[in-house]
Every structure is written in structure tokens, then in C-alpha cells.
Amino acid sequence: MPPRLKKKNIFLSLALLISGLYFIIHSDFFTSLRPRNSVPNELSWQAERLVSKESWVEQGNQLPLNVSYELLAGAPSTQQRYLSIGMSSIKRTKGSYLSPTLKSLFSQSSPEERNSMVVVVLLADFDVNWKVDTVKEIKKEFPSELEQGQLVVLHVPEYVYPPIRGIKRNYNDAEDRVSFRSKQNLDYSFLIHYCAGLGRYYLQLEDDVFSAKNFLTTMKRHIETLEANRKTWAMLEFSALGYIGKLYKSTDLPLLARFLFLFYQEMPCDWLMTHFRELLTQKQPMLIKPSLFQHMGTFSSFQGTYNKLKDKDFEEGLYTNPLADVYSNMATYQQFHPKLAWDPGEDFFWGRSPEIQSYLTVVFRDPTVVTGIYVETGSGGKDILVSAEVRLGHDVITKDKEKTCKEFQSVGVLKEGRFEIQELDKTYSSLSSCLMIKVTAGQMDWVIIKKIRITTKQSTPV
Structure with a gap:
């Protein structure tokens, strides 16, 4: 065989081998080989949601996260809403604040505001019994919101997560603390990835807050003012606490999801989001007062520790104080x-x-x-x-x-x-x-x- 033809065959063989490996790694064939937790039939509806090519691959030149979602309750509308609201929830050792948080969001909103938003809850705990009980409670308390596409409940299987144990201990944090914060970053990454495209804007909340009256209208007014003044921004903060009340443009969500995923083991999520904001050239925080969201919980989701954080700038409504x-x-x-x-x-x-x-x-x-x-x-x-x-x-x-x-x-x-x-x-x-x-x-x-x-x-x- 001539040397030139021999080299050509070797090159083609290597190209086919690399293509085959890429297909296996980036296809459902690879993930289907991983073990799946047994899930009751009522929660076994599998739903794939990838960010559209137009918003990620073609514009951002990025590969999407390959995530399998279990859609447990509700379904997002085919029409984009003004605002998507995301929160993840895990099993707490001392009670749950999820239902009161959802009640606050919906009760503090007018019918028009509720029709302009969708709340996405990621049940991020791998305890199947807790997951089933939580979904039953949500279906019982929020049937109308689920039916109208205002509330969606998701789960991401454990096999999708990268390692959260035995990773490096930055800042000399205890191993269990590092595992907790790293998994939280991944929870938010998957949640934000799913919400891309559901609304023009995305609001990050935690599952233990209550909200101010007509918070959506207030946020909309601030956004319109910034746009009228041609002021650029990457993140608006409607609460000074943690990862509560942070507002993003949905066009930035694919990058944010990937950013949290890539650096999940480096630092807590509220530190990462500060770096992300700065990378998008917003050097100073834009904290809007009065705050629209207040921390409700007494016990933290981390080991049930006591947590008394309160936002001093929170205003529940126009007439919080009596006349x-x-x-x-x-x-x-x-x-x-x-x-x-x-x-x-x-x-x-x-x-x-x-x-x-x-x-x-x-x-x-x-x-x-x-x-x-x-x-x-x-x-x-x-x-x-x-x-x-x-x-x-x-x-x-x-x-x-x-x-x-x-x-x-x-x-x-x-x-x-x-x-x-x-x-x-x-x-x-x-x-x-x-x-x-x-x-x-x-x-x-x-x-x-x-x-x-x-x-x-x-x-x-x-």
C-alpha cells in the first residue's frame, strides 16, 4: 500500500474513533447505562429540556448541559412569561417552609401578575418518600396554579450529579459543609438551566422566604427605568441576603448555569454569582431598596442549624405599618x-x-x-x-x-x-x-x- 494512502486510512480511522467516543459521551446512550433510582409511577414522567440551539450553541458557541429532568407536577406554558422564578428545596430536619413560600408568592400577586410568571421548584433531595409526600402536598394546595402553568415541580436524578464527596476543602471548611455547598451549586445550575427561555427575566429565590405585595410589578418598574436610562446591568438584587431576590436576564442563564456547574466545588453560590456579575462587566452590586423578599426560616437547610438572618430593608407592602x-x-x-x-x-x-x-x-x-x-x-x-x-x-x-x-x-x-x-x-x-x-x-x-x-x-x- 502506498505510504500516502496508508496515512489517509489511519487518519480516517482516528476520526471515526473520536466521533464515536464523542457520540457515546454526549448522548443518552451513555447516561442510560447509569443506574436509576426506583421512583413511584406517579413521579416517573421523564422530560428532557435543553436550551435551544439559537440561544446557546449558535450564539454562545457552547455545548448544553446534558440533564435529565423528572417533571413531577405541572407543565410550563408554551408561551414565554415575563418572569420565571426558581427555587430548590431539600428535606429539612426541622420542618419545611416550601408551602408558605409558595403561598406568599401567589397570594401577594394579582391575577395579572400570576399570569405573567411561572414558579419552578426543584426538589433536590434524593429521599424518594420525601419527594412523593412533597409532591402530594403541592398538588393538594396549588391545583389551580399547576393547571394554569404557573407552577412546575422538577427533580434531577442523583446519577446526573458529579462527585460531591471527597472534593477539595477550600477555605478550610469542614467536609460536610463543602459537600453541602457544592451540591447546592449544582442544584442551582440544573434549575437555572431548565428555566432558560421560560421567561424574559429570571428571579432566584430560596424556599424559605415571604414576598412583598405586588413584587413583580415593582421589579418591572425598576427594569423599565433602567432601560429608559440605557443603564446596563447583569444582576439586580431585590434582597441583601444570600442567593435571595437576584434577578437575571434569561439570555444570560445558559452561561450562568454552566458557570455554576464548572466551579461548583470552589466556593458558595452567593460568592460565585458575584464573580459572574463582575465577569459580565457589572462591577458594583445594584441593590434595590426597599427589599422585596424576607428570610422566613428559623432553621437552616444545612444540618438544621439555627438561622436568624433578616433583611432590615424588607418592606412587605405599601402599608406595612398601620395608618x-x-x-x-x-x-x-x-x-x-x-x-x-x-x-x-x-x-x-x-x-x-x-x-x-x-x-x-x-x-x-x-x-x-x-x-x-x-x-x-x-x-x-x-x-x-x-x-x-x-x-x-x-x-x-x-x-x-x-x-x-x-x-x-x-x-x-x-x-x-x-x-x-x-x-x-x-x-x-x-x-x-x-x-x-x-x-x-x-x-x-x-x-x-x-x-x-x-x-x-x-x-x-x-
Whole structure:
């Protein structure tokens, strides 16, 4: 055989061998050889969802993730929605927050808003009994949302996951912590991969939050403002906590899914998403206030540890605080009047140097049982109210043309310009008509009362 023909045959043989190996690795033939967990018939509906060629392969020159999804309940609409919302959920040792989270998302949205979104839940635990029980509960509590394509429940089989045990321990984290955070990155990668194309925008949540009223409309308003001003962005943050309330453009989801998958064992997901944002040339975070999502859970999904994280900038709704009149004898600077500390939003009360016995008094239109109080003063470490007492009062009277209360009872003092108390009704269960911040020592610095928020038995989230 001539040398040239011999070389040509060797080249063709190698090309055929490489093509065959590529086909085996990137086809369902390869994954079908892996063992599958036994799943009850009612949860065995297999559904493949790959990002379209147009959005990934042809435009991004990237290969899609080869993921098999089990579609457990619901089905996404064939029409793209305005917003897709993703969350993953695993079995917790001390209760579940998934149903309350879903109830909050749907109940805080108008019918028009619900029709503009789809919530995708990835049940990311490999306990089959837990998975079956959770799906049954969701089907029972959210039949309408499932039927209308507003809610989809998924699972990714365990064999799809790369190794999460015996991997490197960055930051000297314990092995179980490394495994937990690495699997979480993979959960989010698969979830985000599935959601690509379901909506124009994608919102990442956790399964233990409650939401503000009409959150979708508020987000839409912010997006439209940014677009009108031609301001570029890669990620908007509607909560300061973890991986809660992070909004992306769906066109970026294929890259984000691949990014989390490639670096799943390197660091926690909220650190990775910061790097991803910076790689997309958004150098500074864009945190939108007030926050639209609040952390609900008390116990973490990691080993059931106690978790009391709360977002101080969360505003549940337009009228989180009850209707009230606000008075103060502190000299007001320009238009920063006292009621701004009570109303929702980012405005605040700004007063000149307060003296001892200066006050700000909130008089409720209707008496109410107060369950929690939060007061925040100062801005950027300046204009902090150093010494003051927080009081609740009853029996409204009129004094010097102002309403106030006849009697007050102290519930605590500010520390470093802040005050917070919960479950107040356990020790002060009677109806209150007033809340007063009473200055107990004068100061030369001016004072900003940035936020006064209360919860009542009527407004406490379920």
C-alpha cells in the first residue's frame, strides 16, 4: 500500500474513533447505562429540556448541559412569561417552609401578575418518600396554579450529579459543609438551566422566604427605568441576603448555569454569582431598596442549624405599618418631616440637634396589638440617635394641638442607634394607641430616624 494512502486510512480511522467516543459521551446512550433510582409511577414522567440551539450553541458557541429532568407536577406554558422564578428545596430536619413560600408568592400577586410568571421548584433531595409526600402536598394546595402553568415541580436524578464527596476543602471548611455547598451549586445550575427561555427575566429565590405585595410589578418598574436610562446591568438584587431576590436576564442563564456547574466545588453560590456579575462587566452590586423578599426560616437547610438572618430593608407592602399620625418637637430640616420615618420607602426624618425630652410620637388611627418593633437611625455611621427610649402608650388625648397618649410604658432603649424587639405581645398584650421615641440625653449631632416598622397581630405574615 502506498505510504500516502496508508496515512489517509489511519487518519480516517482516528476520526471515526473520536466521533464515536464523542457520540457515546454526549448522548443518552451513555447516561442510560447509569443506574436509576426506583421512583413511584406517579413521579416517573421523564422530560428532557435543553436550551435551544439559537440561544446557546449558535450564539454562545457552547455545548448544553446534558440533564435529565423528572417533571413531577405541572407543565410550563408554551408561551414565554415575563418572569420565571426558581427555587430548590431539600428535606429539612426541622420542618419545611416550601408551602408558605409558595403561598406568599401567589397570594401577594394579582391575577395579572400570576399570569405573567411561572414558579419552578426543584426538589433536590434524593429521599424518594420525601419527594412523593412533597409532591402530594403541592398538588393538594396549588391545583389551580399547576393547571394554569404557573407552577412546575422538577427533580434531577442523583446519577446526573458529579462527585460531591471527597472534593477539595477550600477555605478550610469542614467536609460536610463543602459537600453541602457544592451540591447546592449544582442544584442551582440544573434549575437555572431548565428555566432558560421560560421567561424574559429570571428571579432566584430560596424556599424559605415571604414576598412583598405586588413584587413583580415593582421589579418591572425598576427594569423599565433602567432601560429608559440605557443603564446596563447583569444582576439586580431585590434582597441583601444570600442567593435571595437576584434577578437575571434569561439570555444570560445558559452561561450562568454552566458557570455554576464548572466551579461548583470552589466556593458558595452567593460568592460565585458575584464573580459572574463582575465577569459580565457589572462591577458594583445594584441593590434595590426597599427589599422585596424576607428570610422566613428559623432553621437552616444545612444540618438544621439555627438561622436568624433578616433583611432590615424588607418592606412587605405599601402599608406595612398601620395608618397613623406622626408628631415631633424636634426641629425638622427642610422637607424631611417626621412621617417619612413611618411611611414605606427610602425617605427618612431628619431633625436638628435633639434635646433631652425631645420626642417623635406615632398615634395609630386604630388601637392595635403590637407584636414587633424595629427602629433604625443614622445613615453611613452619622446622625445616629445615641440615647433614646422606645415606649408604647394607650388612651389617646389631645395636648398642645397634638395627639398623644395619656400613659406610656417603656419597652426598651436604642443601642448603637437601633432597636428591635419581637414577640412583644407575650409581655405587652393589651391594645396600643401610640409609639414614642423619647430622647433621654441631648446631643450636638443632628439625627436621622431612618425607619420605624412595626408588626401587629393583624399584619404578621402567616
